[in-house]
Amino acid sequence: MSGPVTDADAPAAAAVDHDTAEDGLEILDSREAKVGNLQVRRALPRRTHRTVGAWCFADHAGPVSVDAAQRVDIGPHPHMGLQTVTWLVAGELVHRDSLGSEQEIRPGQLNLMTAGQGVAHAEETAGGYEGLFHGIQLWVAQPDETRHGDPAFEHHAELPQLELDGATATVFVGDLGAAVSPARRDTQHVGAELAVRGGRATLPVRRDYEHALIVLDGKVSVDGRMLEPGHLGYLGLDRDEVVIGSADPATVILLGGVPFPEPIFMWWNFVGRSQNEMDAAYAGWQEADNRFGAVHSELARVPAPRPQWSRQP
Ligand code: MN
Numbered sequence: 487m488s489g490p491v492t493d494a495d496a497p498a499a500a501a502v503d504h505d506t507a508e509d510g511l512e513i514l515d516s517r518e519a520k521v522g523n524l525q526v527r528r529a530l531p532r533r534t535h536r537t538v539g540a541w542c543f544a545d546h547a548g549p550v551s552v553d554a555a556q557r558v559d560i561g562p563h564p565h566m567g568l569q570t571v572t573w574l575v576a577g578e579l580v581h582r583d584s585l586g587s588e589q590e591i592r593p594g595q596l597n598l599m600t601a602g603q604g605v606a607h608a609e610e611t612a613g614g615y616e617g618l619f620h621g622i623q624l625w626v627a628q629p630d631e632t633r634h635g636d637p638a639f640e641h642h643a644e645l646p647q648l649e650l651d652g653a654t655a656t657v658f659v660g661d662l663g664a665a666v667s668p669a670r671r672d673t674q675h676v677g678a679e680l681a682v683r684g685g686r687a688t689l690p691v692r693r694d695y696e697h698a699l700i701v702l703d704g705k706v707s708v709d710g711r712m713l714e715p716g717h718l719g720y721l722g723l724d725r726d727e728v729v730i731g732s733a734d735p736a737t738v739i740l741l742g743g744v745p746f747p748e749p750i751f752m753w754w755n756f757v758g759r760s761q762n763e764m765d766a767a768y769a770g771w772q773e774a775d776n777r778f779g780a781v782h783s784e785l786a787r788v789p790a791p792r793p794q795w796s797r798q799p
Pocket of ligand 1: 563565570607755
């Protein structure tokens with residue numbers, strides 16, 4: 487369920503945007519996009535907010551019914567310079583990558599793949615699974631210190647939880663209050679799922695992080711405004727807490743981090759710093775060289791689109 491980024495999401499390159507929310511929550515509409523046969527709401531990148539900390543991509547998929555005929559199947563495709571974070575609230579997926587990993591994932595678990603200089607993976611509906619599929623695919627931009635490094639994969643079946651007044655937070659990366667995720671982290675950032683019970687929940691957050699909320703299910707109010715699926719609620723820096731209100735139970739993703747210090751260049755499934763890096767990655771995937779490796783999957787390899795800057799008129 488990792489989708490390619492296009493110019494419709496945000497230009498491939500732009501200066502780092504360190505805007506803080508003026509006063510209170512800023513709501514950005516997600517863009518509808520298609521990943522394989524899956525309809526998604528792309529909350530990041532947006533033109534005015536390309537990153538939240540190192541979080542640079544967010545596709546909210548479902549809820550949708552899957553069965554033998556209607557599956558979530560994303561064939562082998564490459565990544566570089568980023569980590570993929572797969573988080574489900576319903577359904578099951580099988581991840582296969584060019585490191586030889588084969589890992590089923592269920593709700594409440596984390597699949598974290600670090601691409602570094604290059605990796606390839608495929609994600610598909612677990613054999614025989616029928617029912618609802620609902621989740622979010624996130625990318626984390628890697629810093630210069632690690633982005634040319636080796637690829638890696640981690641699965642975390644158990645993650646720490648933080649009990650709040652009106653919610654339970656499951657911290658999949660970074661820390662929130664006393665809950666610290668064991669997942670690899672190359673920059674200062676946090677990702678958590680909030681199971682809001684209804685009423686009021688107060689999240690302890692760091693002042694040096696910018697934060698954003700993505701509602702997966704239900705509706706919540708923040709700073710007097712309503713947030714629902716299809717929105718990115720951008721909260722900016724300099725908060726000690728975020729207060730979430732809701733009449734009914736809701737599921738919300740909290741993302742945060744120290745504003746990414748350098749401009750990134752995003753194209754297709756790659757994060758880098760320049761067009762030349764994209765050209766090299768494009769050529770490597772199209773020529774099926776050893777850079778990204780091979781994935782043992784029965785699904786067809788996803789071809790790269792030709793970079794828009796090298797298309798003939
Ligand atoms: Mn992917």
